Amino acid sequence: MASFSEISFAGQRVLVRVDFNVPLDENYNVTDNTRIRAALPTIKKLVGDGAKVILMSHLGRPKGAPNVKYSMAPVRARLAELAPGVELLENLRFNPGEESNNPAFVSQLINGIDMYVDDAFGAAHRAHASIVGPSKTLPSAMGRLLQKEVEVLSTLRNNPKHPFVAVLGGSKISDKLGVVEALLNVVDSLVIGGAMCFTFLAAQGYSIGDSLFEPDQVDTCKRLLSLGKPIHLPEDIIGLDADGKYATYGRRLPPGAKGFDIGPGSAAAFTDIIMESRTVFWNGPMGMFEDERFAGGTRTVAQAMADTKAFTVVGGGDSAAALAQFGFDDQVDHVSTGGGASLELLELGDLPGLAALREAPNAR
Numbered sequence: 185m186a187s188f189s190e191i192s193f194a195g196q197r198v199l200v201r202v203d204f205n206v207p208l209d210e211n212y213n214v215t216d217n218t219r220i221r222a223a224l225p226t227i228k229k230l231v232g233d234g235a236k237v238i239l240m241s242h243l244g245r246p247k248g249a250p251n252v253k254y255s256m257a258p259v260r261a262r263l264a265e266l267a268p269g270v271e272l273l274e275n276l277r278f279n280p281g282e283e284s285n286n287p288a289f290v291s292q293l294i295n296g297i298d299m300y301v302d303d304a305f306g307a308a309h310r311a312h313a314s315i316v317g318p319s320k321t322l323p324s325a326m327g328r329l330l331q332k333e334v335e336v337l338s339t340l341r342n343n344p345k346h347p348f349v350a351v352l353g354g355s356k357i358s359d360k361l362g363v364v365e366a367l368l369n370v371v372d373s374l375v376i377g378g379a380m381c382f383t384f385l386a387a388q389g390y391s392i393g394d395s396l397f398e399p400d401q402v403d404t405c406k407r408l409l410s411l412g413k414p415i416h417l418p419e420d421i422i423g424l425d426a427d428g429k430y431a432t433y434g435r436r437l438p439p440g441a442k443g444f445d446i447g448p449g450s451a452a453a454f455t456d457i458i459m460e461s462r463t464v465f466w467n468g469p470m471g472m473f474e475d476e477r478f479a480g481g482t483r484t485v486a487q488a489m490a491d492t493k494a495f496t497v498v499g500g501g502d503s504a505a506a507l508a509q510f511g512f513d514d515q516v517d518h519v520s521t522g523g524g525a526s527l528e529l530l531e532l533g534d535l536p537g538l539a540a541l542r543e544a545p546n547a548r
């Protein structure tokens with residue numbers, strides 16, 4: 185396929201799938217326009233070429249019906265400031281055909297369109313109409329954001345500089361164990377914090393009190409621990425005791441205690457590992473960082489990501505938000521705009537959106 189930069193879009197009507205699934209406040213104002221700004225390099229090239237640009241995105245989960253709460257109007261207003269004269273269709277998920285990948289909905293979307301550009305990395309792991317439909321018939325290309333994301337994450341998967349460490353945390357344990365297993369094939373070691381660590385600690389036989397954990401994943405964790413790659417778990421934990429009082433523990437939590445952050449000893453140990461690596465991928469906060477009492481572990485890891493000479497990549501909505509909250513977002517090499525998509529690309533090496541582009545008429 186000709187690369188995006190090589191194609192001239194002059195005079196073409198170009199339909200662009202973007203990921204403008206942005207956070208809104210209670211008055212429907214856009215609170216973070218990172219995802220809109222991330223699409224600007226692609227939009228600028230198309231507008232510069234003299235194309236007619238029509239953007240489309242989903243927003244939230246309106247479940248296949250129009251809903252004023254999920255209207256694109258506030259996003260369109262913000263877009264008009266950043267890229268005047270560019271059209272943005274109404275929320276794709278107002279039509280049930282989007283998520284069911286209905287061919288009739290695809291036809292409706294591409295009616296009168298000359299070319300398709302996919303720049304929605306954050307949605308590329310979904311086989312939805314707007315992602316996998318248009319490239320069946322239209323000449324297609326990867327936008328600049330999608331291209332960059334694929335380049336960075338494919339390098340991590342296929343050709344990372346060693347030592348390569350993955351730092352994982354957050355709360356979606358069962359969602360993430362697949363990627364843990366895939367990463368074990370490419371990393372030199374894993375660092376695990378966040379709520380995720382308790383299922384691993386339980387698998388090692390430690391008592392974890394009432395901390396968040398997934399009992400049905402204990403066997404999987406046991407198996408992953410036995411594969412022979414170093415998996416670093418916290419050696420100290422901060423949380424609340426059975427009476428709800430702030431408390432610091434070692435690896436063993438008493439009955440009723442809840443672990444909400446890695447302790448300073450673990451944060452220091454994790455920092456050493458990050459500093460000594462040449463590639464670091466971080467997904468998932470080390471603790472419940474939204475509560476300042478439990479933000480220390482995540483802040484220390486974010487600081488290490490900023491300080492290390494390693495090539496650093498951060499994926500995951502909450503991890504990226506934590507990084508920005510602590511002011512380190514411009515000190516890492518790449519902040520992925522896709523949480524689920526970045527994990528799936530690392531795990532499987534491909535995404536439905538990428539496979540669809542390879543089947544486009546100008547790629548075959």
Ligand code: ADP
Nearest residue numbers: 354355356378379444468471472500501502503
């Ligand atoms: P990401 O969006 O970066 O992929 P997740 O969505 O998996 O990360 O997890 C983020 C959430 O995990 C945060 O809201 C954070 O409060 C929560 N979390 C992290 N550690 C703990 C813990 N020990 N107990 C409860 N929640 C936690």
Ligand code: MG
Nearest residue numbers: 500501502523
């Ligand atoms: Mg999240």
